[in-house]
Amino acid sequence: MKQTIYYVRKKSGVKKLILDIEIGDTVLHKVDATELLEKFTEIIDTVLLLPISIENKEFDRMKILLNTSLESLNIPIRTCNILRIGKVTKLGQLAKLDVSDLIKFRDMNKKSLTEFDELLSSNGLEFSMDVSKYGF
Numbered sequence: 442m443k444q445t446i447y448y449v450r451k452k453s454g455v456k457k458l459i460l461d462i463e464i465g466d467t468v469l470h471k472v473d474a475t476e477l478l479e480k481f482t483e484i485i486d487t488v489l490l491l492p493i494s495i496e497n498k499e500f501d502r503m504k505i506l507l508n509t510s511l512e513s514l515n516i517p518i519r520t521c522n523i524l525r526i527g528k529v530t531k532l533g534q535l536a537k538l539d540v541s542d543l544i545k546f547r548d549m550n551k552k553s554l555t556e557f558d559e560l561l562s563s564n565g566l567e568f569s570m571d572v573s574k575y576g577f
Contacts, residue, residue, distance in 0.1 A: 504575045506564060507533030516560060520553045533577040536561055536570040543568070 509532045511524055527546045529535055535557060543549060543557065561567055 500575075506566075507531065507536065507572055507575050507577060509533075511535065514560065516556060519548075520556050523548050523553055531577075532560075532564065532566070533572050533575060536566040536568065537572050537577055539569045 511521055511530055511532060514532070523546050524530070524535065526548070527543075529538070540554070543554065558568070
């Protein structure tokens, strides 16, 4: 038994797909598999584009997260005031800072530093992050 596949392509994709099922020189059955091929092509295109769309969603999610106002987060006012004095108002600005820079802020203490570290960690961030690709 031999299977022969014929297909005709056009610029935007496959126009028609015909499957011939043969035994010897005799064609037993002709199958129009164009619709099947179109569905298969759709699935393959979706799978190939999936990493790109996930990457874009992750980029957008991170950009929104980094632009989050620190005042909108559930952190103590005293801790928030330390950052306000240092002109740090967004989560992305905090993630960009190095711990040694943060220690220089007026009224900074160990407890506040721990609160900032926990805040960043709970959002999947850390100190000294390179956030330049997100506009910081």
